Amino acid sequence: MIAPEYALRDGNRIPALGLGTYGLDGQPGIDAILSAIDVGYRLLDTAYNYENEHIVGEALRRTAVDRSDLIVTTKLPGRHHGYDETLRSFDESRHRLGVEWVDLYLIHWPNPSVDRYVDSWRAMISLREKGLVRSIGVSNFTEAMLTRLGEETGLLPVVNQVELHPYFPQAELRAFHEANGIRTESWSPLGRKSELLSEPLLAELAQAKGVTVPQLVLRWHVALGAIPIPKSSQPERRAQNLDVFGFDLAPEEVEAISALSRGRIWGADPNTHEEQ
Ligand code: NAP
DSSP: OOOOEEEOTTSOEEESSOEEOTTOOHHHHHHHHHHHHHHTOOEEEOOGGGTOHHHHHHHHHHOSSOGGGOEEEEEEOGGGOSHHHHHHHHHHHHHHHTOSOEEEEEESOOOTTTOOHHHHHHHHHHHHHTTSEEEEEEESOOHHHHHHHHHHHSOOOSEEEEEOBTTBOOHHHHHHHHHTTOEEEEESTTOTTSSGGGOHHHHHHHHHHTSOHHHHHHHHHHHHTOEEOOOOSSHHHHHHHHOOSSOOOOHHHHHHHHTTOOOOSSOOOTTTOOOO
16 A cells, blocks of 8 residues: 655655654664555654664665655754754764655754744755755744744745644644645644544544544544654554555544544643753
8 A cells, every 4th residue: 555645835745644753763663664664655754853763764775665765754853953053963864864865854843942943944945955855844833933934034844744633633724734835744643642542433433434543533634634644663553554545534524523622632832842
């Protein structure tokens, strides 16, 4: 199963679902990423701060799938904000990954109290111009922060990766993305270790469709046009999580799932969270 793709505003393509790699480490991590690629995942999500870029890189070297068919995402950590710092940090990420280019490079968190994300963004624009990064985006940015990037540099990100799941559907931010050609990516798409997957409404809908609750939730993301990046250390779950393109949700089912909305699970508010 290979996920369908979207075109990004910069002309590059991105799969409609990817693999989160936070916590995939060591030999089991390499094996997990390799088997995920085998089963059809083409979008891989890591970050400098996950300390596993070398694990993702090892999987890239070992897989039989062509490098140009894989979309590798990594992220700039908070402590490396600033123009020169960003260039140096990127270089480190690229070497840890062992790749010639990174497909999607994101500012991990805005850290507004440091107020250097615009400098980082300018550095990312230069990395893209040099061909070292194919697409540039951000993570955990608010509408006001995105607007500021656009106003000060003339270029909006093509992706904003944010906390998004049925408990936190982010309707307003998604509408802003859609109006501005920014593709939404969903982190913690299954509501990581919350009670989301035990919600009776989800069990009822999943049973009626003959799918599992995680499949239902991931299909909800796809219906919203957001790209979920579920992480699992278990091969059966990874295969199941990718297999969500063979059924549909009616608009009223999408709405019913969105009505589970109650707020962030982790309390990580981009206006105040400080990522190291
Ligand atoms: P998640 O993908 O919502 O949930 C992962 C949890 O769900 C794991 O405990 C996993 O357990 C379990 N799981 C996965 N598939 C399952 C299935 N089919 N059935 C039952 N349980 C299942 O949460 P996440 O890892 O927080 O988020 C995903 C990715 O988003 C991360 O890996 C990372 O790449 C990215 N992320 C980005 C940010 C950011 O600030 N940009 C923040 C957080 C996460 P097992 O592993 O035991 O299967």
